[in-house]
Amino acid sequence: MQKAVCSLATLLATLCATAAHATSWELKPGGDNRLEFTATFEQTPITGVFKDFRVRFEFDPQKPDSNRLNVRIRISSADMANPDINQAIAGKDWFDFVRYPEAVFDAREILDAPGAAGYLARGTLLLKGLRQPLVLPFSWKPEERRMEGEFVTHRSIFNIGTGEWKSSNAVGDAVTVRFRVQLRELP
Template sequence: MRNTVCCLAALLATLCSTAAHATSWELKPGSDNRLEFTATFEQTPVTGVFKDFRVRFDFDPQKPDSNRLNVSIRTSSADMANPDINQAIAGKDWFDFVRYPEAVFDAKEILDAPGAAGYRARGTLQLKGHRQPLVLPFSWKPEERRMEGEFVTHRSIFDIGTGEWKSSNAVGDAVTVKFRIQLRELP
């Protein structure tokens, strides 16, 4: 009887350690992935999307020091559903696609968060040559392989909208970023 209990305990420990092992995830191609940003123009919300971005998520709830979230975005994939606006945001006053082709969020600290968010990724957002600390709240549903989140930043911090657009009178300073992505486990 004692041997049976010991064997069951060993088997259970092995199964638990296997289920909690570090897992690496990446964006699942062809999924309904969405990374959108919403600003205001004359106090009316205007939404755009980034169509080309990559995600790498390393997560082990038992080893928080090994967790990481990295998101890289091709800035020229920004689409605001209007050819004139798309042409304008490519220029130096806005994203400056030529000089700054990529934006990167890199977090090496994933923390439990109270409430529905589930987690917070503490890292740095690099955009248009500026680096700013950012805490990104997100939910992670491993059984669905889905990550969702939302945060607010300010375009002025990154010199997005300079020159005649620097003032927040016409284009508001606050920008809401939302994402809903499907991931796949890396081998």
């Protein structure tokens, strides 16, 4: 009887230790990392990048309740490869770098994507002081330590492009965001 109780206790301890452990990942410095956004100006695509961002990913496919994805973006790192545009997007009508230096996507629910090879991260995006729900589809290749995804949002829901730029006649409302990141496992 005592041997059975000890075996059961050992089994339970092993299961609890395994079940409670999601693998934690973060952005690999110097890795193949890119976070870009594409808008349209007079129906012509224009693409910019955020050069400074951090990613934290906690993932266990067997324990979806323990999964989390957190992305922090330094907004002033936006670069649209044009000094005049870069100066404009720093201002109050656009990103307002001074008042809103950081954007944060935080998801505490990561699910299998139906009918596709990949996942859906359900969370919120905080941008320019406004928090909006966002479902982020992504692929995760643990053997390559690579995450990739793409989604479309609308600048108007975050008050990006106000004043004379509020209308979507010159600058379209839809913005496509694409990312490719290489992660490293945390100890």
